[in-house]
Amino acid sequence: MIKLIPTRIPIKVGDKYIAVLNEHTAHKLDLHASDRVLIKNGQKGEIRALLDITDNDEIRDTEIGLYGESWEKLKAKRGDKLTIRVAEKPISVMYIKDKLEGKTLTKEQIDEIIKDVVEDDLSDVEIAYFAGGCYTKGLNEEETVNLTKSIVAHGSTLKFHKKVVVDKHCIGGVSGNRTTMVAVPILTSLGLTMPKTSSRAITSPAGTADTMETLANVTIPGPRLQKIADKVGGFIVWGGGVDLAAADDRMIRARHPLSLDPEGMLLASIMAKKHSVSSTHVIIDIPVGPQVKIKTKKAGENLAKKFVSLGKKLGMIVKVILTNGEEPIGNGVGPILEAIDVIKVLKNAKDAPQDLKEKSIELAADLLELCGKSKKGEGSKIARKVLESGQAYKQMMRIIKAQGPSKKPLIPGAYTQDILAQKDGKIVEINNGLVAHIARTAGAPNDKGAGVYIHKKIGNIVKKGDKLYTIYAEVKERLKYAEEYDLNGVYIIK
Amino acid sequence: MIKLIPTRIPIKVGDKYIAVLNEHTAHKLDLHASDRVLIKNGQKGEIRALLDITDNDEIRDTEIGLYGESWEKLKAKRGDKLTIRVAEKPISVMYIKDKLEGKTLTKEQIDEIIKDVVEDDLSDVEIAYFAGGCYTKGLNEEETVNLTKSIVAHGSTLKFHKKVVVDKHCIGGVSGNRTTMVAVPILTSLGLTMPKTSSRAITSPAGTADTMETLANVTIPGPRLQKIADKVGGFIVWGGGVDLAAADDRMIRARHPLSLDPEGMLLASIMAKKHSVSSTHVIIDIPVGPQVKIKTKKAGENLAKKFVSLGKKLGMIVKVILTNGEEPIGNGVGPILEAIDVIKVLKNAKDAPQDLKEKSIELAADLLELCGKSKKGEGSKIARKVLESGQAYKQMMRIIKAQGPSKKPLIPGAYTQDILAQKDGKIVEINNGLVAHIARTAGAPNDKGAGVYIHKKIGNIVKKGDKLYTIYAEVKERLKYAEEYDLNGVYIIK
Numbered sequence: 001m002i003k004l005i006p007t008r009i010p011i012k013v014g015d016k017y018i019a020v021l022n023e024h025t026a027h028k029l030d031l032h033a034s035d036r037v038l039i040k041n042g043q044k045g046e047i048r049a050l051l052d053i054t055d056n057d058e059i060r061d062t063e064i065g066l067y068g069e070s071w072e073k074l075k076a077k078r079g080d081k082l083t084i085r086v087a088e089k090p091i092s093v094m095y096i097k098d099k100l101e102g103k104t105l106t107k108e109q110i111d112e113i114i115k116d117v118v119e120d121d122l123s124d125v126e127i128a129y130f131a132g133g134c135y136t137k138g139l140n141e142e143e144t145v146n147l148t149k150s151i152v153a154h155g156s157t158l159k160f161h162k163k164v165v166v167d168k169h170c171i172g173g174v175s176g177n178r179t180t181m182v183a184v185p186i187l188t189s190l191g192l193t194m195p196k197t198s199s200r201a202i203t204s205p206a207g208t209a210d211t212m213e214t215l216a217n218v219t220i221p222g223p224r225l226q227k228i229a230d231k232v233g234g235f236i237v238w239g240g241g242v243d244l245a246a247a248d249d250r251m252i253r254a255r256h257p258l259s260l261d262p263e264g265m266l267l268a269s270i271m272a273k274k275h276s277v278s279s280t281h282v283i284i285d286i287p288v289g290p291q292v293k294i295k296t297k298k299a300g301e302n303l304a305k306k307f308v309s310l311g312k313k314l315g316m317i318v319k320v321i322l323t324n325g326e327e328p329i330g331n332g333v334g335p336i337l338e339a340i341d342v343i344k345v346l347k348n349a350k351d352a353p354q355d356l357k358e359k360s361i362e363l364a365a366d367l368l369e370l371c372g373k374s375k376k377g378e379g380s381k382i383a384r385k386v387l388e389s390g391q392a393y394k395q396m397m398r399i400i401k402a403q404g405p406s407k408k409p410l411i412p413g414a415y416t417q418d419i420l421a422q423k424d425g426k427i428v429e430i431n432n433g434l435v436a437h438i439a440r441t442a443g444a445p446n447d448k449g450a451g452v453y454i455h456k457k458i459g460n461i462v463k464k465g466d467k468l469y470t471i472y473a474e475v476k477e478r479l480k481y482a483e484e485y486d487l488n489g490v491y492i493i494k
Numbered sequence: 495m496i497k498l499i500p501t502r503i504p505i506k507v508g509d510k511y512i513a514v515l516n517e518h519t520a521h522k523l524d525l526h527a528s529d530r531v532l533i534k535n536g537q538k539g540e541i542r543a544l545l546d547i548t549d550n551d552e553i554r555d556t557e558i559g560l561y562g563e564s565w566e567k568l569k570a571k572r573g574d575k576l577t578i579r580v581a582e583k584p585i586s587v588m589y590i591k592d593k594l595e596g597k598t599l600t601k602e603q604i605d606e607i608i609k610d611v612v613e614d615d616l617s618d619v620e621i622a623y624f625a626g627g628c629y630t631k632g633l634n635e636e637e638t639v640n641l642t643k644s645i646v647a648h649g650s651t652l653k654f655h656k657k658v659v660v661d662k663h664c665i666g667g668v669s670g671n672r673t674t675m676v677a678v679p680i681l682t683s684l685g686l687t688m689p690k691t692s693s694r695a696i697t698s699p700a701g702t703a704d705t706m707e708t709l710a711n712v713t714i715p716g717p718r719l720q721k722i723a724d725k726v727g728g729f730i731v732w733g734g735g736v737d738l739a740a741a742d743d744r745m746i747r748a749r750h751p752l753s754l755d756p757e758g759m760l761l762a763s764i765m766a767k768k769h770s771v772s773s774t775h776v777i778i779d780i781p782v783g784p785q786v787k788i789k790t791k792k793a794g795e796n797l798a799k800k801f802v803s804l805g806k807k808l809g810m811i812v813k814v815i816l817t818n819g820e821e822p823i824g825n826g827v828g829p830i831l832e833a834i835d836v837i838k839v840l841k842n843a844k845d846a847p848q849d850l851k852e853k854s855i856e857l858a859a860d861l862l863e864l865c866g867k868s869k870k871g872e873g874s875k876i877a878r879k880v881l882e883s884g885q886a887y888k889q890m891m892r893i894i895k896a897q898g899p900s901k902k903p904l905i906p907g908a909y910t911q912d913i914l915a916q917k918d919g920k921i922v923e924i925n926n927g928l929v930a931h932i933a934r935t936a937g938a939p940n941d942k943g944a945g946v947y948i949h950k951k952i953g954n955i956v957k958k959g960d961k962l963y964t965i966y967a968e969v970k971e972r973l974k975y976a977e978e979y980d981l982n983g984v985y986i987i988k
Contacts, residue, residue, distance in 0.1 A: 009503065009504065009505050010503065010504070010552055011503050011514060011548060011552050011553065011559055012548055012549070012550040012552060013546075013548065020505060028940060029940070030695075030939070030940050032696070032750060033747055033750070034747075034750055034751045052507075054505060054506055054507065055506070056506040056562065058504055058505050058506060058562060059505065065505055068550065068552060089751075093751065093752060096752065097752050097753075097754070100626060100629055100630055100752070100754070102630075123751060124618075124619050125618050125619055125622045125748060125751050126751050126752065128619045128622045128623055128626070129622055129626055129751070129752050129754075132594060132622070132623055132626030132627070132630070133626070133630070135594055136594055136596075136626070136627070136630035136631060137630060200521075201524075202526070253527055253528075254619060256526060256527070256528055257528045257583075257587065257617060257619050257620050257623070258587060258590065258591050258594070258620065258623050259591075260591070260594070260623075440524075445524070446522060446523070446524050
C-alpha cells in the first residue's frame with residue numbers, strides 16, 4: 001500500500017475533514033474528487049475525509065495535503081507515513097438520490113440524512129442535491145414532520161420547567177417590523193415564558209437580532225439563556241449564537257447560492273427552531289403583499305394551514321395571522337432607527353409609530369388568548385394596558401439588564417438627506433424593496449445608525465416639498481452611494 | 495473601505511478564484527459563504543472570487559486568505575492592502591433556478607450557463623443544482639441540442655479536411671467490450687478518418703483508454719492528434735488529454751457525488767464529444783441487459799430515437815444498434831488481458847475471442863454502410879476481409895507507432911487463481927457486475943496486468959472441475975482481497 005507524507009494546508013475549513021492529492025497520485029490510486037477516503041496515520045489517528053484533487057505541484061506525488069482539522073485529528077507530523085483507501089459513501093447519499101427521483105423518504109432515511117449533515121459527513125454539493133430534491137419533488141406532511149424532528153434531535157435544545165412557552169415568528173420581508181421587541185416585554189411581564197431567538201439580516205437592512213443588539217448583548221450561550229429566562233421570563237437573542245437546529249443552518253448555507261426555499265424545508269426550519277426552545281404556543285405572522293415573500297392571500301392561507309397542521313403533529317398549538325405586507329411597519333428602517341421606534345412605543349411617546357404599537361398589541365393578544373392566559377376577545381385589552389401603563393417598558397429594561405446592556409448610545413447616523421415630495425397628491429404605494437436597498441447601501445445593518453426614516457405612509461396626503469423620508473448614514477461616502485438609487489421612485493403619489 | 499492584508503494559502507484549487515475571510519470580518523462586511531466578491535490589489539490586479547468563511551483564527555480579522563490562483567493573479571505580497579466588495583451573482587444562477595422550477599431554457603440561457611461553467615464562474619454547488627434541475631425536470635430536445643452546441647462551442651475542437659469523419663460510442667457497462675480497438679484499424683485502413691477519443695475506467699475494470707495505454711501513449715494534445723489523423727487516418731486516445739467538451743468534464747464532476755445521469759446531459763455529453771471531433775457518421779452501441787445501464791429493449795429503443803434525432807439536428811448521421819449486454823465481450827477483463835484479446839483478433843489467432851471479432855466487424859460494417867463507403871449488405875464482407883487479411887493488424891501497428899508505442903511488455907499479472915465449476919451443467923448466467931468487482935479488487939485498471947480471464951460463456955456446457963475463469967493480480971495481496979468475493983457466484987450453472 002502506498003505511503004504518503006502529510007503536508008499541512010494552514011487553514012481550517014469548518015469542521016469538515018478534507019484531504020488533497022495531486023492528480024497523478026489520485027489517478028494511480030483510482031480516486032476521484034469528492035470521493036470519501038479513510039486516512040490512517042499508523043496508531044496515531046484515523047479520519048474519514050472528503051477528497052480534493054489539485055492539478056499543480058504544490059502537493060507532490062508522494063504527499064497528501066491536509067487542511068487544519070484533518071492535520072490535527074491525525075496528529076500528523078511532516079515525517080509521518082499515511083495510508084489512504086477509498087471509503088463507502090454514506091447511505092444517506094442514496095436517500096438524497098431517492099428524493100431527487102421523487103420517492104417519499106421514511107423517518108429513518110430523513111434522520112440518516114440529517115445526522116450526516118450535522119456530522120459533516122455530507123459535502124455541500126450533496127446537501128445542495130437534497131435541497132434540490134425537496135424543491136423539485138416536495139416533502140409531504142409526514143416527511144416535513146420527520147425532518148423537523150430530526151433537525152431538533154440533532155441540535156441543541158433549551159428546556160424550561162413551564163407548561164406554557166410562547167413564541168412568535170414572522171416570515172420576513174417587511175422593513176421595520178420589530179413587533180417582537182414590543183411583544184416579548186408585554187408577555188413576559190404577565191408571567192409568560194418567551195424565549196425568542198431571532199436572525200440577523202441576510203438581505204434586509206436589519207434583523208431583530210441586529211436591532212436588539214443596539215440595546216443589549218444578543219450572543220449568549222444556551223445555559224445562560226436558561227438562567228435569564230428563569231429570572232425575567234424571556235429574552236431576545238441571536239439564534240446563531242445558540243446551536244439550535246444546527247442542521248438547518250448548514251442546509252441554509254447550501255441553499256444560499258440559489259436562494260432556494262423549498263416549502264417543506266422552510267416549514268421544518270421555522271418549526272424546528274420553535275421546537276428546539278420547547279415552545280408550546282406559537283403565532284406565525286405572514287405578511288402578504290406584492291413585494292414580500294408571500295404575494296397573495298391565497299398563498300398565505302395555504303401556507304397557514306400547513307403550519308397549523310405541522311404544529312399539531314409536533315405537539316404545538318399554532319395560529320397564523322396574515323398581515324399587511326404592503327409598507328414598512330414603524331418609521332425607522334435600520335438597527336438604531338428601528339430600536340428608537342421600539343423604545344418610543346414602549347415609553348408611550350407621542351410620536352411613537354402607531355402601526356408598530358397596534359400590530360405588537362395584536363400579536364401579544366393572540367398569544368394571550370391562544371395559551372389561555374386571557375379569555376377570547378380580552379387579550380387585546382390586557383396587552384394594551386400592560387404596554388400603556390409602562391409595565392412593558394420596565395420589563396424591557398429588566399431583559400436588557402439580564403442580557404447585558406449595550407454601552408453605545410442610540411444615535412442615528414450623522415449624515416442625512418431628506419427626500420421631498422415632487423408633487424401634491426395621495427401616497428398610493430411604497431416600494432419596500434427599494435427602501436431596503438437604500439437603507440443597506442447607506443450602511444445598514446453593519447453601520448447600526450444607518451438606514452431610512454419614513455415620514456409618510458400609504459394613504460397620507462402630501463404637498464409638493466413635504467418630507468417623504470430621510471436617509472441616514474454614519475459614513476458620508478455611503479450617503480452618496482445611496483443617492484445613486486432612484487430616490488423619487490420609493491413613493492408613488494397620485 | 496476596509497483594507498485587508500493578503501495571506502497565502504499554499505495550494506491551488508483548480509482554476510477557480512477562492513478567497514477566505516474569518517467569520518468576524520465577513521459579518522462586519524455583511525458577506526456570506528459562497529458570495530461572489532470583487533477583490534482589488536490597488537493597480538496590481540483585480541479578481542472576481544468565491545468567498546469561503548472560516549471560524550478559526552488562522553485568518554485574522556485584518557486578513558484575507560488567498561488560494562494559489564488568486565494570490566498569483568492579484569500579484570499579492572504580504573504588505574499589500576486589498577479591498578473587497580460584494581459582486582453580483584452571474585445571471586446564469588437565475589437560469590439554473592428556472593430549470594429547477596421546470597422552465598424551458600432558451601439557447602442563450604443555456605449558453606450563458608455553459609460559458610460560466612467553463613470560465614469557472616459557477617461553483618460546484620451551483621453546477622450541481624443545474625444537474626439536479628436537468629435530472630428532475632428534464633431537457634426537451636431543443637434544450638438538448640442547444641446544450642450540446644454550447645458544450646462544443648466552449649471547448650476545443652478538432653477539424654479534419656475530410657467530408658466524412660466516422661466515429662462510434664458505446665454506452666458502457668459491458669466488460670471487455672474493446673470493439674473500438676478492432677474497428678478503428680479496419681476503418682482507417684480503408685481510408686476513412688476515425689478520430690476516437692475514449693474514456694478511462696471510472697467504476698469499471700478498464701476503459702478503452704486504459705487498454706489502449708498498454709500498447710501506446712494515449713495522452714496527446716490536439717495539434718499532434720490532427721497530424722496523426724492526417725498521417726494514419728485515426729487514433730485511439732484518452733479524451734481527457736484533449737480539452738474537448740471541457741464544460742462536460744466539469745458537469746460530470748458535479749454529478750459524480752450522486753452518480754447522477756440526467757438523460758439530456760448524457761445525450762449532450764456523448765454527442766458533444768462526437769461533434770467536437772467533427773464526426774459526420776456515428777454508430778452508438780447500446781448494450782442491453784439486466785446488469786448494464788440500459789435494462790430493457792424498450793428503454794434502448796427510446797434512447798436510440800433520441801440519439802438519431804439529436805444527431806440530425808447537429809448535422810450528424812447517427813445509427814444506434816442494440817447489442818447483447820448480458821455477458822462480457824471477449825475473454826479478458828482488465829487492461830492487458832483485454833489488449834491481448836484485441837491483438838489476437840487483429841492477428842487472427844486461433845484462440846481469438848470470436849464474439850469480440852464478430853461484434854467489431856458488425857460495427858465496422860455498419861459504419862461503412864452508413865457513410866456510403868460500401869453498399870448496403872456488403873460492409874460486413876469488406877470489414878471481414880480487411881481484418882482476416884492482416885491489413886487491420888498492420889494498420890494498428892501504424893497507429894501505435896504514430897501515437898508512440900508503450901515500452902512495457904504485454905504480460906498479465908503473475909499471481910493467478912483458477913475458479914472451477916462446482917457441478918456439471920449448462921451456464922445460464924454470468925454476473926457482469928461481480929466480474930467487474932473481482933477484476934477491480936485484483937488491481938485493475940491501475941495494475942494493468944490485473945483482471946479476470948473468462949474461459950466459459952453463456953450456453954457452454956461444463957463438467958465439475960472445469961476452469962470457469964482465472965483471476966490475475968500483479969500484487970499477491972490483491973489476489974487475496976479479490977478472493978473475499980463470492981467467487982462461485984459469478985456463474986449460474988443449471
